Structures are given as structure tokens and as C-alpha cells.
Amino acid sequence: MAVVILVVFPDIQDSDTNWWDWFKAKESYPAPLTYAKAVQRAGPAVVNIYSEEIQNNLTYLRAPRRVTRLGSGVIMDADGYMLTNYHVVQNAAQIKVDLQNGQEFPAVVIGFDVHTDLAVLKIDATNLPVIPQIADQESFAGDVVLAIGNPLNLGQTITQGIISATGRTGLSSTNHLQFLQMDAAINEGNSGGALVDTNGVLVGINSRQFKGVNPQLDIQGIFFAVPYQMAYKVMRQIIENGKVTRGWLGVGGNSESISRDPKGFVITEITPEGPADLAGLRINDIVTQIADQPFTTIVNALDLVAETRPGTVLNFKVYRNNKLIDIPVTIQEKRED
Missing domain, CATH: 2.30.42.10 (PDZ domain)
Structure with missing residues (x-):
């Protein structure tokens, strides 16, 4: 076969081409592991939230000061209902929501629940991108999850981890409320953002970082989220009744x-x-x-x-x-x- 090739293509002898490579099997690689599709499905429904609180200045004759809080939110309904953390919008005089397509909207607080640290916001818009949801969604320790939010106002950012434990209590004034513990990083600005699985389905609302009693203790990788089922029930009650009745x-x-x-x-x-x-x-x-x-x-x-x-x-x-x-x-x- 080699002789035939040399006869048919005599120029090969004078070229720099290593013709023997033609007969080598080409190396193949498995497709790289990626969560890009999950981010593409869920990312557009995660918004940036800026809330402004006017605080009275205790110094005599000083004007009140404006304090801006940074957070994230999750669009739960195409007509403008979204979930975030209550501490992101607590006592806010003004709330602005930035969508990932660059649109900006003022938002109003429909209601909130102190025990779960959740609040429901509403913007005047329709046909919004909605986070993927499954009614009977259930999470387990070991599940891979992605936290989507706007940490430190850097823009939408994805952090990855696993669910470390489920059913964590003692994180609110009502001890029987259970939270997800995970190691996907949550920083300032991530609060109220989405915790999704590798299909982009919502599994929780990012809530808080664990704070130890001892400030000298360096604690890493312990973060919490409100499970989707709980968050959805809270949202429905707030939309229908203006508050959560337990x-x-x-x-x-x-x-x-x-x-x-x-x-x-x-x-x-x-x-x-x-x-x-x-x-x-x-x-x-x-x-x-x-x-x-x-x-x-x-x-x-x-x-x-x-x-x-x-x-x-x-x-x-x-x-x-x-x-x-x-x-x-x-x-x-x-x-x-």
C-alpha cells in the first residue's frame, strides 16, 4: 500500500509531511464536564437587586444618610413575582431590579416572612424568563449544586459545590424550619439568588453564611439555603394572603x-x-x-x-x-x- 501511495503521490517523498501519520488512529477525548446548559436555563431568571434605606443620622443637624444594600433575586413567575431574602430589602425606601438583559425596573415588596428570611417582590413586567421548577423537587446530601447571584456587584457569577446536609434547624426563630447546607460559596450580593441542580432546576434560595460564635475561628464552606418546597409555599401564601400564616x-x-x-x-x-x-x-x-x-x-x-x-x-x-x-x-x- 505504501508503494502504491508513493507512485500515485510522488511529491510526498519531497514534502515535510509525515505520511505515516495518515495511518495512525486519531486520539479521541470524552466531552468535557460542563454545567453550561444549567446556567443557560437558570441564569436569565436570576436578577440583581439594589435596595436603598434612608437612615436617620444620630449626629445633630446632620442629614439622613442613604444606605444601599446589594442582593440577588429569582424570577418565579412570568408576570413579575420574584423571591429574595428579606434582609436584602428590609426597611427599603426604594428597590431597583436589574435583569440580565440590561432592563431595569422599580420593585415593590408584596410581603415577607421573618422566620425564613424570605420576601416576595413584584415588578411591572410580563413575559419574563422564569427559573425552571419541579413541584415535587427533593434534594439529598451529595447532590451537585450551583449558586447563582451577584457577589460584590461583580455581575452574575456561578459557584459550584454539593449539598452537605439537609434538614438543618436552629437557623431561625422557629426551630422546626429546615434548611439546606451546602459548600457553594455565598458572599455579599449572593443573598436571595438561586441554588440550582445540574439541570438548572431551582432547589433553593441562597440565604446566609454560617457565622461562628468565636470570631477568631476561620469557618469555610458552610452556607445555607431555603429549600425550594418551603420557599414556594411561603411565596404562595404571601401572594394570596399578604403574609404567612402558620x-x-x-x-x-x-x-x-x-x-x-x-x-x-x-x-x-x-x-x-x-x-x-x-x-x-x-x-x-x-x-x-x-x-x-x-x-x-x-x-x-x-x-x-x-x-x-x-x-x-x-x-x-x-x-x-x-x-x-x-x-x-x-x-x-x-x-x-
């Missing part, structure tokens, strides 16, 4: 107050004149079921109660003095401190 039971417990036989959680505290007290629940009662649903932890039970409309009667199955009894409890609206 059910309240008025009991207390801890992770150690678990009964193995029978399975349930032990009530260790009861708020005087609260729903549990008025219904006749007592300290040391073991709650095994609420509305025919078994429970072993008080956190899960309080989640059910929080999502129950105030005024609803829930039947509690309780072990007391080695007897199983039914106690109907009328859920009340959660008291604001």
Missing part, C-alpha cells in the same frame, strides 16, 4: 425526648393557655400520632402543625399512664414574638 401547638421537646416503646415523642414543655394546654395535653405525654400520621420526632410533628390552617382540629393519639387516649386539639395561629 399553625401553632404550644408544646416543646428536644431530640432526646423520644419514646421507643411506644414509639413517639415526649412533651417536655407546654405553653400556658396555648392550644395544647387548652386541649388537655400534659407534660410527659407521649404523642404517637397526629391526624392518623405516626410521629417519632417533635420536629416533624411541628412541621405538620405549622402547615395546618389555624382553626383546624387535629386528633392526637397520646399514651398517658399506660393508656392510649385520643385528644382533639384546635390549632391556633402562631404567635409572633
Whole structure:
């Protein structure tokens, strides 16, 4: 074959071409790992938010000063509803929203929820890009996630990490609210932005960085986000009612107050004149079921109660003095401190 080629193409002998390379198999490489499609799907729905607060100057005869806060937001609806963190727009006199296509809009606060640090904004626009969403979306430790926002006003930026843990509590004044913990970096300006999976689907609203009690402790890679399911419920309630209404039971417990036989959680505290007290629940009662649903932890039970409309009667199955009894409890609206 080589002789034939030399006869047909005699110039090859005088050229610098290494004709033997023609017979070598060409090297192939796998396609590079990329999250570009996820960013292309979700990025246009993540906005920059600038809020301006007018603070009174404590110095005599000094004019009030204007303080600008930087944050991000997520377009949840094509007609202009978006989610962000409440601390981004708290006490704001003016709010400006910048879309990724360069458009600017003034925004108004429809409502907010202090416990989840979420706020719903509205701009006067239609046909907006909407973040991809899945109604029954669920996240697991180990999932790869991307945080999209505007850190330090550098422009839209993507950071990547994994979900480190789910169900983190103790991050708000209502301990039963559960958050996502991840190591995708969240800096000033990222707050209120989108946490998405590798398909660009929204999994949470970026919220905060972990702050240790000891300022000398160098803490890295611990950030939190409000899970999508929780954020969506908060948004719908704010849009429909102007506020978030949560059910309240008025009991207390801890992770150690678990009964193995029978399975349930032990009530260790009861708020005087609260729903549990008025219904006749007592300290040391073991709650095994609420509305025919078994429970072993008080956190899960309080989640059910929080999502129950105030005024609803829930039947509690309780072990007391080695007897199983039914106690109907009328859920009340959660008291604001």
C-alpha cells in the first residue's frame, strides 16, 4: 500500500509531511464536564437587586444618610413575582431590579416572612424568563449544586459545590424550619439568588453564611439555603394572603425526648393557655400520632402543625399512664414574638 501511495503521490517523498501519520488512529477525548446548559436555563431568571434605606443620622443637624444594600433575586413567575431574602430589602425606601438583559425596573415588596428570611417582590413586567421548577423537587446530601447571584456587584457569577446536609434547624426563630447546607460559596450580593441542580432546576434560595460564635475561628464552606418546597409555599401564601400564616401547638421537646416503646415523642414543655394546654395535653405525654400520621420526632410533628390552617382540629393519639387516649386539639395561629 505504501508503494502504491508513493507512485500515485510522488511529491510526498519531497514534502515535510509525515505520511505515516495518515495511518495512525486519531486520539479521541470524552466531552468535557460542563454545567453550561444549567446556567443557560437558570441564569436569565436570576436578577440583581439594589435596595436603598434612608437612615436617620444620630449626629445633630446632620442629614439622613442613604444606605444601599446589594442582593440577588429569582424570577418565579412570568408576570413579575420574584423571591429574595428579606434582609436584602428590609426597611427599603426604594428597590431597583436589574435583569440580565440590561432592563431595569422599580420593585415593590408584596410581603415577607421573618422566620425564613424570605420576601416576595413584584415588578411591572410580563413575559419574563422564569427559573425552571419541579413541584415535587427533593434534594439529598451529595447532590451537585450551583449558586447563582451577584457577589460584590461583580455581575452574575456561578459557584459550584454539593449539598452537605439537609434538614438543618436552629437557623431561625422557629426551630422546626429546615434548611439546606451546602459548600457553594455565598458572599455579599449572593443573598436571595438561586441554588440550582445540574439541570438548572431551582432547589433553593441562597440565604446566609454560617457565622461562628468565636470570631477568631476561620469557618469555610458552610452556607445555607431555603429549600425550594418551603420557599414556594411561603411565596404562595404571601401572594394570596399578604403574609404567612402558620399553625401553632404550644408544646416543646428536644431530640432526646423520644419514646421507643411506644414509639413517639415526649412533651417536655407546654405553653400556658396555648392550644395544647387548652386541649388537655400534659407534660410527659407521649404523642404517637397526629391526624392518623405516626410521629417519632417533635420536629416533624411541628412541621405538620405549622402547615395546618389555624382553626383546624387535629386528633392526637397520646399514651398517658399506660393508656392510649385520643385528644382533639384546635390549632391556633402562631404567635409572633
